[in-house]
Amino acid sequence: DVKVTQSSRYLVKRTGEKVFLECVQDMDHENMFWYRQDPGLGLRLIYFSYDVKMKEKGDIPEGYSVSREKKERFSLILESASTNQTSMYLCASSAGGPNYYEQYFGPGTRLTVT
Amino acid sequence: SQQGEEDPQALSIQEGENATMNCSYKTSINNLQWYRQNSGRGLVHLILIRSNEREKHSGRLRVTLDTSKKSSSLLITASRAADTASYFCATSNSGGYQKVTFGTGTKLQVIP
Numbered sequence: 001d002v003k004v005t006q007s008s009r010y011l012v013k014r015t016g017e018k019v020f021l022e023c024v025q026d027m028d029h030e031n032m033f034w035y036r037q038d039p040g041l042g043l044r045l046i047y048f049s050y051d052v053k054m055k056e057k058g059d060i061p062e063g064y065s066v067s068r069e070k071k072e073r074f075s076l077i078l079e080s081a082s083t084n085q086t087s088m089y090l091c092a093s094s095a096g097g098p099n100y101y102e103q104y105f106g107p108g109t110r111l112t113v114t
Numbered sequence: 115s116q117q118g119e120e121d122p123q124a125l126s127i128q129e130g131e132n133a134t135m136n137c138s139y140k141t142s143i144n145n146l147q148w149y150r151q152n153s154g155r156g157l158v159h160l161i162l163i164r165s166n167e168r169e170k171h172s173g174r175l176r177v178t179l180d181t182s183k184k185s186s187s188l189l190i191t192a193s194r195a196a197d198t199a200s201y202f203c204a205t206s207n208s209g210g211y212q213k214v215t216f217g218t219g220t221k222l223q224v225i226p
């Protein structure tokens with residue numbers, strides 16, 4: 001059974017803290033994604049990675065960075081958390097190649113920045 | 115930028131009725147997917163339809179795609195209380211790396 005796991009379901013951090021969100025997939029997928037989900041805005045892509053050590057900016061990369069040192073792990077880093085980064089963060093993965101678009105999602109991390 | 119816009123934003127029906135959700139998008143696409151999200155959880159893939167297909171079925175789901183109108187619809191027949199969830203359409207174009215753009219979702223409530 002395919003699995004994407006995220007390090008925390010709920011997280012509370014203070015403004016200015018450095019925050020790490022980790023995502024691990026066990027499907028040997030090439031592509032991994034980080035989204036944030038806010039009411040009325042749907043899912044917005046922050047960053048994605050199509051290979052180890054490769055990354056591409058999504059639609060809203062400002063204030064975030066990512067790291068992919070191993071194929072199965074994709075980390076999202078908030079360098080200095082701010083209250084407007086309070087959100088639900090969703091990680092996803094998908095197989096590589098031109099015919100695979102189905103994404104598998106983790107359960108999400110609800111981050112609150114106070 | 116958001117590609118897909120779902121309509122309606124919210125839908126409430128009785129168990130056993132059919133539910134129809136629509137998705138409109140702006141630019142040409144390679145394929146379109148539908149996902150379901152149960153409250154506070156991750157998304158689950160339901161069905162993918164390619165740009166050269168007009169209709170696809172999976173169990174109680176029926177998806178249509180009209181590329182001339184840049185729209186898609188998801189029909190859930192004989193709805194059940196367990197279908198209560200948010201439904202998102204997601205589009206991909208040939209821009210590379212399977213980048214998928216999600217819409218804002220339709221919240222479906224099925225009343226037992």
